[in-house]
Amino acid sequence: MSAVQIYDATLRDGQHAVRHQLGLAALRGYAVAADAAGIPVVEVGHGNGLGASTLQAGQAAVSDDLMLSTVREALRSSRMGVFMLPGWGTSGDLRRAIAHGADVIRIGVHCTESSLAERHLGFLRQEGAEAHCVLMMSHMATSAELAEHAARLVAYGAHAVGIMDSAGHFLPADVTERIGAIHDAVDVPVIFHGHNNLGMAVANSVAAAQAGSTIIDGCGRGFGAGAGNTQLEVLVPVLERTGFPTGIGLYALLDAAEFAERELMPAVPYTGSLSIVSGLAGVFSGFKHQVLDRSAQAGVDPRDVFFELGRRQAIAGQEDLIVDVVAELSVRAGVGVGVEAGSA
Known part of the structure; x- marks a missing residue:
């Protein structure tokens, strides 16, 4: 079976759970712990991405520039990822992220609005940046629609494409069908990002891997809004047991999860x-x-x-x-x- 690259969204998606109030010490400490575990990509930012610190979406405790520079300095081998939603962030935000050493830049768009990413993916292509794009709220589109929009994103220049189960609505069969359709439609890595509202995030992530996804997201202790994201320290050993190597050290990963619980969150997410x-x-x-x-x-x-x-x-x-x-x-x-x- 193919190796799976883990994408750690703890320091970005987790911000939703604390109203975007993570401070520099927390950002630095978790980045060091994730790097020690050998996590390939560590994402950082406001919960809604670059440029989203506003009264409407919630003002972050730390500016984008400080978040990125702090985490970039803390990472020795892990790459740094950032996220942007068109409408919140701009090409100027992308340019500054690249200047701060962002290695992987993700653009998120609503699942039926792939055209909104065309301009930004074109800009990233010109800059020579590694550009990913994810289709959000993916339960609102059919498998065929998702595959069609994913193919468009590749044509726009995305190096990897996939879906976010933004509402935690999917069951494993739903994921298998959608990831399989996207995998058949594109020739780039396929991404899956799960949420745990129905307690299915790890199962859905395994289903994604079995259907062809090779980039799978998670967060330490599931740190995220509501019931949280896919619990990273559970996901990795389950993937390994299922036959999908990740290259991540288990003890160091567990240590990172302990840090996340102790220093990042007031309470561990649960399916309430x-x-x-x-x-x-x-x-x-x-x-x-x-x-x-x-x-x-x-x-x-x-x-x-x-x-x-x-x-x-x-x-x-x-x-x-x-x-x-x-x-x-x-x-x-x-x-x-x-x-x-x-x-x-």
């Missing part, structure tokens, strides 16, 4: 009630804090908010919809839109 609802509704887990805050202020059930956001097919970057949904549910207080309606 709201995370389950988010996964069932197919809504981005990063909405959790804002949904909880605004629901509490208005006296509405946050589960109803998530199901209504799912009906409206809300995606990352549409945080303003939370305000609208909470206001509408507040007006019709007492007329629930609970699990039965949400599952329709």
Whole structure:
């Protein structure tokens, strides 16, 4: 079986769980631990990527420049990755990331909007940077659509393409079908990024590897929004036992996970009630804090908010919809839109 390259998103996706407030000591310490474990790529940044530190998405404790320079200095053998969503970040942000020594640059776009990446992938191609692109909220598209958009991204210049299960909605069979379709459609490495809303992140990641994915994401202790991401220190030995070598040292990886639990997170992510609802509704887990805050202020059930956001097919970057949904549910207080309606 093919080797799998692990892509560690702890210092980027994990930011969602702490409202983007990781400080320099935490960033540096985890980067050193991940590097010691031999993790190939360590990603860093605001949870929503380069340029996303705003009032709407949440202001980070540390600027992009400081985050990147700190982690770059801490890494000896691991490569540094960054992430950008068009609309939050710009070509200027990409240029600064390259200047800070970013080795792998990922562009994220909604699963049916591959054209939004064309300009930035063209810029990265001109700069000679290693460019990846991921299709987000991938449960909102069919396997054929995902394969078509992935092929377009390769034509635009992506060196690797894949999907994010942004809402933690998939089951293994869903992943097998989608990754298999993309693998058949492109001749570059295929990426899978899972979330654990339904407790399936490791199983889904193994299914991705078996279907042809050779770049798989994870986070130490699953550090991430809601129920968190694929738990890295579980994923790696499971992949190894399944026949997919990673080249990562187990003890050092476990040490990195211990550091993450001790220094990065107030609590280890778990599959709680709201995370389950988010996964069932197919809504981005990063909405959790804002949904909880605004629901509490208005006296509405946050589960109803998530199901209504799912009906409206809300995606990352549409945080303003939370305000609208909470206001509408507040007006019709007492007329629930609970699990039965949400599952329709």
